[in-house]
Amino acid sequence: xxxxxxxxxxxxxxxxxxxxxxxxxxxxxxxxxxxxxxxxxxxxxxxxxxxxxxxxxxxxxxxxxxxxxxxxxxxxxxxxxxxxxxxxxxxxxxxxxxxxxxxxxxxxxxxxxxxxxxxxxxxxxxxxxxxxxxxxxxxxxxxxxxxxxxxxxxxxxxxxxxxxxxxxxxxxxxxxxxxxxxxxxxxxxxxxxxxxxxxxxxxxxxxxxxxxxxxxxxxxxxxxxxxxxxxxxxxxxxxxxxxxxxxxxxxxxxxx
Amino acid sequence: xxxxxxxxxxxxxxxxxxxxxxxxxxxxxxxxxxxxxxxxxxxxxxxxxxxxxxxxxxxxxxxxxxxxxxxxxxxxxxxxxxxxxxxxxxxxxxxxxxxxxxxxxxxxxxxxxxxxxxxxxxxxxxxxxxxxxxxxxxxxxxxxxxxxxxxxxxxxxxxxxxxxxxxxxxxxxxxxxxxxxxxxxxxxxxxxxxxxxxxxxxxxxxxxxxxxxxxxxxxxxxxxxxxxxxxxxxxxxxxxxxxxxxxxxxxxxxxxxxxxxxxxxxxxxxxxxxxxxxxxxxxxxxxxxxxxxxxxxxxxxxxxxxxxxxxxxxxxxxxxxxxxxxxxxxxxxxxxxxxxxxxxxxxxxxxxxxxxxxxxxxxxxxxxxxxxxxxxxxxxxxxxxxxxxxxxxxxxxxxxxxxxxxxxxxxxxxxxxxxxxxxxxxxxxxxxxxxxxxxxxxxxxxxxxxxxxxxxxxxxxxxxxxxxxxxxxxx
Numbered sequence: 001x002x003x004x005x006x007x008x009x010x011x012x013x014x015x016x017x018x019x020x021x022x023x024x025x026x027x028x029x030x031x032x033x034x035x036x037x038x039x040x041x042x043x044x045x046x047x048x049x050x051x052x053x054x055x056x057x058x059x060x061x062x063x064x065x066x067x068x069x070x071x072x073x074x075x076x077x078x079x080x081x082x083x084x085x086x087x088x089x090x091x092x093x094x095x096x097x098x099x100x101x102x103x104x105x106x107x108x109x110x111x112x113x114x115x116x117x118x119x120x121x122x123x124x125x126x127x128x129x130x131x132x133x134x135x136x137x138x139x140x141x142x143x144x145x146x147x148x149x150x151x152x153x154x155x156x157x158x159x160x161x162x163x164x165x166x167x168x169x170x171x172x173x174x175x176x177x178x179x180x181x182x183x184x185x186x187x188x189x190x191x192x193x194x195x196x197x198x199x200x201x202x203x204x205x206x207x208x209x210x211x212x213x214x215x216x217x218x219x220x221x222x223x224x225x226x227x228x229x230x231x232x233x234x235x236x237x238x239x240x241x242x243x244x245x246x247x248x249x250x251x252x253x254x255x256x
Numbered sequence: 257x258x259x260x261x262x263x264x265x266x267x268x269x270x271x272x273x274x275x276x277x278x279x280x281x282x283x284x285x286x287x288x289x290x291x292x293x294x295x296x297x298x299x300x301x302x303x304x305x306x307x308x309x310x311x312x313x314x315x316x317x318x319x320x321x322x323x324x325x326x327x328x329x330x331x332x333x334x335x336x337x338x339x340x341x342x343x344x345x346x347x348x349x350x351x352x353x354x355x356x357x358x359x360x361x362x363x364x365x366x367x368x369x370x371x372x373x374x375x376x377x378x379x380x381x382x383x384x385x386x387x388x389x390x391x392x393x394x395x396x397x398x399x400x401x402x403x404x405x406x407x408x409x410x411x412x413x414x415x416x417x418x419x420x421x422x423x424x425x426x427x428x429x430x431x432x433x434x435x436x437x438x439x440x441x442x443x444x445x446x447x448x449x450x451x452x453x454x455x456x457x458x459x460x461x462x463x464x465x466x467x468x469x470x471x472x473x474x475x476x477x478x479x480x481x482x483x484x485x486x487x488x489x490x491x492x493x494x495x496x497x498x499x500x501x502x503x504x505x506x507x508x509x510x511x512x513x514x515x516x517x518x519x520x521x522x523x524x525x526x527x528x529x530x531x532x533x534x535x536x537x538x539x540x541x542x543x544x545x546x547x548x549x550x551x552x553x554x555x556x557x558x559x560x561x562x563x564x565x566x567x568x569x570x571x572x573x574x575x576x577x578x579x580x581x582x583x584x585x586x587x588x589x590x591x592x593x594x595x596x597x598x599x600x601x602x603x604x605x606x607x608x609x610x611x612x613x614x615x616x617x618x619x620x621x622x623x624x625x626x627x628x629x630x631x632x633x634x635x636x637x638x639x640x641x642x643x644x645x646x647x648x649x650x651x652x653x654x655x656x657x658x659x660x661x662x663x664x665x666x667x668x669x670x671x672x673x674x675x676x677x678x679x680x681x682x683x684x685x686x687x688x689x690x691x692x693x694x695x696x697x698x699x700x701x702x703x704x705x706x707x708x709x710x711x712x713x714x715x716x717x718x719x720x721x722x723x724x725x726x727x728x729x730x731x
Contacts, residue, residue: 007708009662013672014701016708035712041662046655048612050634054652054659061663135614144293144570144619146302173286177572181611186693188609190269193697194278194576195611224698 003033004069006062006101008079008216009041015216021239022075022104028243029108029115033073038065042074044082048182059086059098066097071111075104075239077133077214078182084136105214105238106139109155114162119244122165126208127157127238128199128222129175130215139214143175156214156238163242171202180221196225200233208233212241264605268577271413281413282575288409289569291518292619299510309511310623312504313496313560316465317550323465323498324541330468334530336537344374347542351376351457351490352383354538358488360385360454364446366472366479367391368459369407369563370492370542372585376457387457388449390478392442399426405579407586408516408565413578446478456482460493460539461562462508466501469529470539473512473522480526487535491528495541496559508562511621515566545598554632558593560622567616567626573609582606589616589626596633600642607633669707676703 005026007019019035026033042062043055062083066072074080083098108114133139133156140154160168179185179195186192200222203211211233213219219235226233234247272278296302316323328338341347347370355363363380365371365387377398380387389398393410397403399422404410411419419438423429427445432438458479462471470491472479483489499505513519531537550556568574568588579587584595584603592606607630616626636642638652661667678685680703686695694700706714 009668009672012708013676014704016704016706016711019708019712035709038665040665040668043659043662045662046659048631048634049651049655050607050631050636050638051652051655051659052635053639054655057659057663131611131613131615135618142615142618144289144296144615146296146299146306177611177613177615179572179611181613184608184611186690187605188265188268188573188577189693189697190265190272191573191576191609192611194272195572196698198282198576220701221698223701224694227699228697 001031001071002069003031003071003073004066005033005035006039006042006066006072006074006079007035008074008076009045010220011075011216014220015237017245018075018216018237018239021237021243021245022073024243025104025108025239026073028118029112031112034069036065036069042079042082043086044079044182047082047086055086062086062098063096066100069097069100071107072097072101073104073107074101075214075237076216077103077130077137077139078217080106081132081136103133103137103139103155103214105155105159106137109158114155114158117159117163117242117244119242120164120166121241121244123247124167124169124207124209125160125241126169126171126203126206126211127154127160128178128203128211128213128215128218129154129156130213130218131175131177133214134175140175156212159238159242160212166241169206169208171199171206171208173199173202176202178218178222180218182217185221192221193225196221200226200231204231204233210241210247211235212238214238263583263603264577264581264609267581267583268573268609271578271581272576277413277415278576278578280415281578284412285409285569285575288518289566289619292515292566292569293518295514295518295520299514305507305511306621306623309507309562309621310560312499312507313622314557316498316500317496317556317559320495320498320550323500324495326465327463327468327498328541330466331463331470331530331539332468334468334537336468336530336539339538339540341540341542341544343544344542347374347492347540347544348376348379350540351492352380352385354488354490355380355385355455356383358454360488362449362453363387363455363457364390364449364453364478364482364486365457366459366474366482367394367410368457368492369586370459370494371457372404373494373544374492374542376492388446388453390446390450390482391474391476392439395442395446396422399423403580403585405587406565406568407563407588408568413580450481450485453482453486455488455490456484456486457490457492458483460491460497461512462499462505463493463497463539463541464499464502464505467529469502469527471505471509472526472528473509473524474526475517475519475523477524480524483526483528484532488538489528489531489535490538490540492540492542495543495546496561508621512562512564515564515619515621549594549597552597555593555597555629557624558590558597558626558629560624561590562622564621566619566621570615570619571610572613572615573611577609582609589630590624593626593629593633596637596642600637601644601647604637604643604647607631607637665709669709672707676705676707679703680705 043058046055405413596603
């Protein structure tokens, strides 16, 4: 099994530790993962604005860099969804590498069978279900879908349940959008901020200390608001939780 | 990207300025969505119903001319008059001529998004007619001289105190405080209007080709009264309201009320086959751009819309920004598709008033791929025939530049390094331009000195130099 790790451009530039947490996590499960040189961006930065033509060279490059791998692991549901969409939308040599892209938690659960986590995480954690992981990749059960359409439980939530000492708390609105939305966050700053603040309050009322997600982009938006308003909670990518990184600036909870 | 201040964001900002009202609006609509979820979950066949409804609509739209002819023929057999209008102006003219020929000056009207689309009320008022909206929410916004902010809940943007103030100011109502007394006041006001009316105008929820009957759904019974009391009933419908058979109706009546308000069924469902004895029934079927939309391969699915409003209730943007922020007669996700297709330049901001969360697509009872169509509209505006070139060349050029930068790992790395270096050294720079829209309310993440790929390459090199040292330290 040849496995590649695709690091989304913003993770590469802004959250290098998320990349290393992914590597550690996969190595801990005995996966020999390669980080192919020459990878750049999935193109969502452009396709999200409708710039499909400008994104086409990125799709071609992605196909070339990740050709020959059985799985291309992506620690972002949103970028994975964008790549899936590009398989159809941007044409190219489908079904190429983009069709073999798999979100990190999805890989751990569907390919490795949800291995138990070794690292403890003694904090109250809430999962922010990113819309693209939930509804585009179909990872989990959107709260608005009728019976019969409910897929298996969100892989990220399954994994969090297996983490020693982690207490999972649930917000009142389980899968409400955080308001990031890529360019939406700067085109519609007022609505975006209002949505983010509502989401943070919901997590706070649930008693969360750490908000985690498959998507660092949602968390970047939420964290930006939390830090500006000095809220008593923080964000971590799910890979960082699963390898047991310490949350920044938070005391360990007393055992109940 | 060129992130100019666009109309939806500006209107959304003014709605959000009243934080408490915005909170109330979001909570009220969320409650309705939650009720919808509950009702949908009660039906094991919910998703099968949605699929069936989508297919019935797609089939009907594919064979629309035949079904229209069959409907017309069967409706005439019942004694109804059927009129066809190419556009809004022709629709208004037909309705006005019918009223004028019979000397009508007082009209009661139940909810119809089509007449809203055609601007019928202002047109008739200009001709000197009195038109009274009889749906409670519509009455409230009509008295305030505002457009409805939601297609099912026209006054959802208002609070009880706003309604009390409106009734006192416009109808001389005594000071009333609770919804019950306000409703009773409106009821007695409307009762006099109903009794005095010489004509009733209604919308149409479904028109059945097989039977020639029309179906009108309300929760207040106001359409029933409006078509039962006056002699003249004018029913206005878009040509997409057709269903082939009476048997198809059950699929839609089960979906409509559950999707719209989380009720098992609408309170009043009127089935009209011809005029009442001694009366007249005129059905006005309007195109107004629908045939053109039918020719749009990527967007024709939006013609399946049954105007239930579920996409608005679930939309996290609509719940925060309010219906008026869209500046269209149909707001929300479906309106953000219909309006820009009609006039891209006037509604340029609407396809971007969306986080692409996809919840609208998941609730739509006729399975319109709403969020995908919104994304496609962004593409159409940027690269397709939609928008005036002057409104998109800047963003197109920037997209090409970004594409050129990002397709090279070297250029991507240098761009990132420069950004991070500047952000650390001169944080004041991040308060400008598009980034300023982020940093005005949000911190940027702490900018690392080295990217992941740079650190990874260095560690690989270190490991290669010292293969005996397994613990190449990580940060």
